[in-house]
Amino acid sequence: MLTAVAAQLVCVAALLGIAVLAVALSRAKAATALVYGATLIVCALALIGALRALLAGTGADEIVLPIGLPWLGAHFRLDALAAFFLAVVNLGGAIASLYALGYGRHEHAPQRVLPFFPAFLAGMNLVVLADDAFSYLLCWEFMSLASWALVMTHHREPGNARAGYVYLLMASFGTLALLLAFGLLAGPAGDYGFAAIRAMPHAPGEATMVLILMLLGAGSKAGLVPLHVWLPLAHPAAPSHVSALMSGVMTKVAVYGFIRVVFDLLGPPNWTASVLVLSLGGVTAVMGILYALLEKDLKRLLAYSTIENIGIIFVCLGLALAFQANNQTLAASLALTAALFHVFNHSLFKSLLFFGAGAVLVSTGARDMDKLGGLIHRMPVTSVVFLIGCVAIAALPPFNGFVSEWLMFQAVLLSPSLPQWGLKIMVPAIGALLALAAALAAACFVKAYGVSFLSRPRSEAAANAQEVDHFSLAAMVILASLCLFAGIFPGLVIDALSPVTQQILDSRLGAQSHLPWLSIIPIAERRGSYNGLLVLVFIAISASLGYLAIRRFSSHAVRRGPAWGCGFSDAVPQAQYSPDSFAQPLRRVFGTLLFAAREHVEMPPPGSVKPARFSVEIHDLVWETLYGRIAGAVDTASKRLDRWQLLTIRGYLSLVFATLVTLLLVLAIWS
Amino acid sequence: MHSLDFDISHSLAGGLVLISFMMLYQDRLYSLLNVFALHAVTLSLAVTWQAFIQDAPHLYVTAAIALVFKAIIIPVALHRIIRQLGIHRDIETAVGIGPTMLAGMGLVALSMVLMLRVTAEADALAREDLAFALSVVLLGLLVMVTRRNAVSQVVGFMSLENGLVLAATGAKGMPLVVEISVAFSILIAFIVIGIFLFRIRERFDSVDVAALDESRGERR
Structure with missing residues (x-):
């Protein structure tokens, strides 16, 4: 019988085998169905293995393979933390494969996607399983390169080559930071096994350096502001099922790396470390959602919203660090549970939304919301599941997004018990930022849904849209039901997460699933409790009462008539609310400062028949100031x-000679 | 103490440095080649002496290789090349003799200062040897830098390699296989460079490396 970690490695090997098979099959007609079908099966098996390891809570399971560095070998380990993230990765992978069974048929050049898709999944699995720094970095790079190849699938479309280039640059920068972090962690002895690093004490200065490097390395992959610049370029450039994986899952692998190093390997934290994580997370959350609000490309909007969610997760992690530094382990485990719960939730609804955007892209050929509209009539199922995704990501009950954000605010509310005044003051401020981000997220997804699915079609393509195939619909329906399930039965998820907090913080929240009526009470009854079922029942009852009342007191006949056009009889669809006009009030409030937004009105002189023009100028200040300067330098x-x-031959020789003599001189003077 | 051993090896290595200096001011190709042959002969003498005092018979092989290849085959072959290329009347004018000699002295001083300081623990013989060897290497590089003719750059390269062999034999316990492989790599380098010389000549009617630069479209 295989051990759990060996079984996971067999799954990874199977994924790599599928990748090789995909290269061989790339020209065959049945390749798409075959590859995605096989990936679906393997990911489902790996998911089952990961869930069993997580729920059984049997502790860590290790294996050493005789590959890699000769004196180190390749260590792999399956503990509760790895099992949870493996479950996230493989759930995302399985459902993305299911979706791609239908979506992949529309791919023009499947040979550009098929080999890399299973390889990408294998890379993510390996990163989570790796138990020494060398394997970790190697698998991390493998994952980055596979995803880069997927970003470059449609490399002839405008902007995609640049997206790939920026992604490659930022990925190598991130890996460099990780390399330095592991170098510091391994210390002068250079023992790169995670077990040895865990056992070693780390000096405070060194620990701070490692934390900063991890924020740079994992943060650049996860999309922390200001390292996020590649993310809105690269995620939408990939095919939609890959976008879903990159946004929903790969950013989580980066979060895993951060948790593994900062919580697990680095030992007890210092409270000042949490200040950095908290403030970066807060800024990321607000900036991410503001970018999303100003965006009118549906997939880019989703990518920016990923940045916001990463910010929320990092705030939770910062809170966990703050509590842990003060030995308030119960509060720390609440914050960590919130972070992990949000990781899970975001992987669900962000995949769902990207699938929805992919479905819209397939049936209309448009990502620009200015060309969409009215899809609720033509794509009814997609519209319903996309609505569920929007409601979940906007953190409205009874869906799962609400539960994790509620848990996070419960942790924020525990902050007065922190002894440091800096944190006492800062955490509520971060909480306010998060509340702002949550409200802006709701506005953002009202915009995304309203403009794309409601209103009248803004283009011919949107008017002639068709519902997508059954595989895609099945994948989206599964994700939507999981969102609802996790929202109504949050106790099950919290209990499943408790082995992880037990492993990392040596503390766990009380068991939730035996509580009556599916309530969750994370800390104490008087602190607050939430009951998803109750909320669902309340919503259902009030909605049906309202529906009945309207049906009872209004006319039963359905009349279809022209919409009132404000006096203009022949309003063109373009005159409806556009994504830009919807965002205008918020742009005026926040944009002037944060995006240097300027509005220009060009009014023709009286008597002229030229149209008046209104234009908005928006600057991405992060890109222009920080990256612009770096690029300039x-x-x-x-x-x-x-x-x-281009020196002459003698020039080169002289250069070598001069370098040699200079080095010798330095040695002669200094030694 | 083997004071005589020390003195002889010291004077042989010092002679090598001196001959390197002689190379610096040769402005005729034939005389440069003759000096190079002398350089190689001195090297083989120095290596033979090392073999004798270290009681290391394999160093005799090294000395024989140095004598046969560097003192006989390569100079003779270069002589032929020069005759075939018809450049035996060329005069080198890259950098003046005075500055070159001054630079050479500076380099020797530098290598002395450096080597005597960093090898404080080694025995006196090896220290002196290493310091001289480094001087020879640096002087060889200086020859390469100050010459414009490809043939004399080859000679500079070969004399640089002589310095390496001197260092290798001064350090006790260098295996023979290393020295033989170094010698053969030098021979192969010589063959490749020789072929290149003819190719350059075919193409540009000159072995002045400046012609190469012009062909890359550069103005000087």
């Missing part, structure tokens, strides 16, 4: 160094 430096590229 690199440009200048490379121009200066360019002269050294």
Whole structure:
């Protein structure tokens, strides 16, 4: 009988085998169905294995393979934390494969996707399983490169090549930071096994450096502001099922890396560390959702919203660090549970929303919301599940997004018990930022749903949209039901997460699933409790009462008539609320400062028949100030160094000679 | 103490440095080749002496290789090449002799200072040897840098390699296989460079490396 970790590795090997098979089959007609079908089966098996390991709570399970560095080998380990993230990865992978069974048929060049899709999943699985720094970094790079290849699938479309380039740059920067972090962790002895790193004490200065490097390394992959710039470019560029995996799952693998190093390997934290994580998370949440609000490309909007959710997760992690530093382990486990719960939730609803955006893209060919509208009549099932995704991500009950954000605010409310005044003041401020982000997220998804699915079609393509195939619908329906399930039975999820907090913080929330009427009481009854079932029943009853009342007191006859056009008899669909006009009030409030937004009105003189023009100018200040300057500096430096590229032969020899003599001189003077 | 051993090896290595200096001011190709042959002969003498005092018979092989290849085959072959290319009347004018000699002295001083300081624990013989060897290497590089003719750059390269062999034999316990492989790699480098010389010549009617730069479209 295989051990649990060996079984997971067999699944990974199977995924790699499918990747090789996909290369061989790439020109065959049945390749799409075959590859995605096989990936679906393998991911489902891996999911079952991960869930069994998580729920059985049998402790860590290790294996050493004789590959990799000769003196180290490749260590793999399956503990509760890894099992949870494996479950997230493989759930996302399985459902994305199911979706791709239908969606993948529309791919023009399947040979560009098929080999890399299973390889990408294998990479993510391996990162989570890795138990030494070398395997970790190797698998991390493998994951990055596989996802880069997927981003470059449609490399001839405008902007995608640049997206791939920026992604590659940021990924290598992130890996560099991780490399340095592991170098510091391994210490002068250079023992790269995680077990040895865990056992070693780490000096405070070193621990702070590692934390900063992890924020840079894992943060750049997860999309922390200001390292997020690649994410809204790269995630939408990939095919939609891959976008869902990148946004819903790969960012979570980065979160896993952060938790593994900062909570597990680094030992007890310092409370100042949490300040950095909290503030970065808060800024990321608000900036991410503001970017999303100003966006009119549906997939880019979703990618920006991923940044917001990553911010929320990092705030939870920062809270957990703050509580843990003060030995308030119950509160810390509440914050960590909120973070992990949100990781799970976000992987569900962000995949769902990307699938929905992919369905819209397939049936209309448009990502730009200015060309959508009225899809609720033509794609009824997609509209319902997309609505569920929107409601869940906007953190409205009875769906799962509400539960995790509620848990997070419960943790925020525990902050007065922290002894440090800095944290006492800061945490409520971060909580206010999160409340702002939650409200803006609701506005953002009202915009996304309202403009795309309601209103009248804004283009011919949207008017002629068709419902998508059954595989895609099945994948979305499964995700929507999981969102509802996790919202109504949050106690089950919290209980499943308790082995993880037990492992990392040595503390767990009380068991929830035996509480009457499916309530959850994370800390104490008087602190607050939530009952998803009650909320659902209340919503159902009040909605049916309202429906009955309307049906009772109004006319039964359905009349179809022209919409009132404000006096303009022939309003064109473009005159409806557009994504830009919906966001205008919020843009005026926040945009002037954060995006240097300027509105220009160009009014023709009286008597002229030219149309008046209104234009908005928005600057991405992060991109222009930070990255613009870095790019400028690199440009200048490379121009200066360019002269050294084309020397004469004697010039090169002299250069070598001069370098040698200089080094010798340095040695002679210093030694 | 083997004071005589020390003195002889010291004077042989010092002679090598001196001959390196002689290379710096040769402006005729034939005389440069002759000096190079002398360099190689001195090297083989130094290595033979090392073999004798270290009681290491394999160093005799090294000395024989140095004598046969570097003192006979390569100079003779280069002589032929120069005759075939018809450049035996060329005069080198890259950098003036005075500055070159001054630079050479500076390099020797540098390597002395450096080597005597970093090898404080090694025995006196190895220290001196290493310091001289580094001087020879640096002077070889200086020859390569200050010459414009490809043939004399080859000679500079070969004399640089002589310095490496001197260092290798001064350090006790260097296996023979390393020295033989170094010698053969030098021979192969010589063959490749020789072929290149003819190719360059075919193409540009000159072995002045400046012609290569012009062909890349660069102005000087």
